[in-house]
Amino acid sequence: MSKIIKGTFSSLLSIGSFIAKKKLLVQEQGARFASQSELSSIFSRSNKGVLINGNDKRLSLKDSFEHLAVIAKPGSGKTTAFIIPSILELGSSDCSMIVNDPSGEVYQLTSGHLASKGFRIVRLCPEDLPSSSQFNPFAGLDARHTIEIEQICASIILSKYGSDKEPVWNEGAISILEVLSKCLAYSQPENLNLVELNSLVLRFGSDGTGLDEWVAENSINPFEPNDRSLWESWLGLTTSNEKMLSSYVTICKTALKQLNNQNIRELMRSDTLDLQNIRNEKTIIYLNFSESKQAYYQFIIDLFYVRFLSIVMDHKPSPGELDVFGFLDEMGNCYINDFNISINNVRKYRVSLSLVFQGISQLDDKYGHDKARAIKAGIGSFLIFRGGDLDTNTEFSKVIGDRALAQREHFTDIRKTYERMPLLAPEQLRTLGSNQAVFISSYKQPTIVDCMGYFEHGRYSRLSKKKPAPTSKGSVTLDFDTTLRL
Numbered sequence: 001m002s003k004i005i006k007g008t009f010s011s012l013l014s015i016g017s018f019i020a021k022k023k024l025l026v027q028e029q030g031a032r033f034a035s036q037s038e039l040s041s042i043f044s045r046s047n048k049g050v051l052i053n054g055n056d057k058r059l060s061l062k063d064s065f066e067h068l069a070v071i072a073k074p075g076s077g078k079t080t081a082f083i084i085p086s087i088l089e090l091g092s093s094d095c096s097m098i099v100n101d102p103s104g105e106v107y108q109l110t111s112g113h114l115a116s117k118g119f120r121i122v123r124l125c126p127e128d129l130p131s132s133s134q135f136n137p138f139a140g141l142d143a144r145h146t147i148e149i150e151q152i153c154a155s156i157i158l159s160k161y162g163s164d165k166e167p168v169w170n171e172g173a174i175s176i177l178e179v180l181s182k183c184l185a186y187s188q189p190e191n192l193n194l195v196e197l198n199s200l201v202l203r204f205g206s207d208g209t210g211l212d213e214w215v216a217e218n219s220i221n222p223f224e225p226n227d228r229s230l231w232e233s234w235l236g237l238t239t240s241n242e243k244m245l246s247s248y249v250t251i252c253k254t255a256l257k258q259l260n261n262q263n264i265r266e267l268m269r270s271d272t273l274d275l276q277n278i279r280n281e282k283t284i285i286y287l288n289f290s291e292s293k294q295a296y297y298q299f300i301i302d303l304f305y306v307r308f309l310s311i312v313m314d315h316k317p318s319p320g321e322l323d324v325f326g327f328l329d330e331m332g333n334c335y336i337n338d339f340n341i342s343i344n345n346v347r348k349y350r351v352s353l354s355l356v357f358q359g360i361s362q363l364d365d366k367y368g369h370d371k372a373r374a375i376k377a378g379i380g381s382f383l384i385f386r387g388g389d390l391d392t393n394t395e396f397s398k399v400i401g402d403r404a405l406a407q408r409e410h411f412t413d414i415r416k417t418y419e420r421m422p423l424l425a426p427e428q429l430r431t432l433g434s435n436q437a438v439f440i441s442s443y444k445q446p447t448i449v450d451c452m453g454y455f456e457h458g459r460y461s462r463l464s465k466k467k468p469a470p471t472s473k474g475s476v477t478l479d480f481d482t483t484l485r486l
Helices: 003-025 036-042 078-090 105-116 146-161 167-187 194-202 209-218 229-238 242-255 262-268 291-312 339-349 361-367 369-377 390-400 426-430 458-464
Strands: 026-030 068-071 095-100 120-124 283-287 323-328 351-357 381-385 402-407 417-422 436-441 447-450
Touching (some): 078 095, 078 381, 105 283, 105 458, 146 167, 146 242, 167 194, 167 229, 209 229, 229 242, 291 323, 361 369, 381 390, 390 417
Parallel strands (some): 068 351, 120 283
Antiparallel strands (some): 436 447
16 A cells, blocks of 8 residues: 555544544533525425525425514615515415515516416505505494404504503503494494594594484494494493593594595595405515505504405405515504414415514514514514514523533543533624524524525516506596485
């Protein structure tokens, strides 16, 4: 054997011995990144769910129905590398989608392709009424739907005040809206809308006596003609402590004050949106509410989400009905009543929600600690982009976990020294690459994914250049009768 070969074998044996010794002396345990085989079980081009990285990492439908939270600051790439590519990819599927699209960019870049795939294109846009559908959250409801009416009334108040006030004040205001809404549902269901409801609240006066006769006449449920409970509720409210009653009414008026805006009245006096048909016809609904006026329009967005969740959870979908995907940007500004319950149940109804937050602490700010924990427990996966705040990065660094190094100085040592360190420290999450995001699953190992903007992807770039599609507005009825039977 030549000296060169002998020397090579000797070196290899020395290296192998060193590695083996190091492996025996230093053992790593705890958190780790997903292996290649584990990644293959999470992502696949052939999966039918949402597209995580704008290129080739697509979730299964099952994992998509477990929901996804995207944590991203403005400009971090969540729209260009996640929302737009996912929508363009889902355009080849039989499904429906809803998209919160404050800038209108997603509509401009995706509607042309989706229209070519047979989707009904719908917009809600109070600042562009000619191309906007109308949305009445009470659409399709009458005396048989008292629970749904109560949910909407609660959402009107809680969208504005959330958990800011003592429950007694919110509950009193909600009760007033419930009585007036149910009266409309019982006797004038064609007039059950927010414009009429606001008109009634404005006519309440100091003690409601001006509405007594109207409530008495319209408080009988046609399906339960002997039930006088609604009238009794009204009497109980209007004979409350004078200051408390005044506060209830003020809360109602404040929550509905945007209905004094002509564009909002026009948007919400009727309904051509047809949410009830979202499982039967491929549809994409773009919520185009101006970025600079999101706070002003927020109650409409919240009401839309409440009705959307109520409708898609009305019954378990049959195999012939469509899956539904939601891309809900600016979710940190929303207050969806009972969302801590809905998000844990809607997965059973073949609905995938991708919720976009600027920071995870937004959930605590909106819902309080306990409800925020329940909401996070209902989210199966998280996609973390760079630039997050300290609270977000610290929380997810803990979620990812620590790796532990157990070390002995010599083979014969009995005692080991242990060192713990985060697999990804908060500062590492904050300083991810501009094209990177961390994907965390509730029950799988984490991974760092390379992201690609739609404009960098040949196919998506071509699809995004199709001319924006005209919207489907349905038939609009504007013969609105503002005279109530008082």
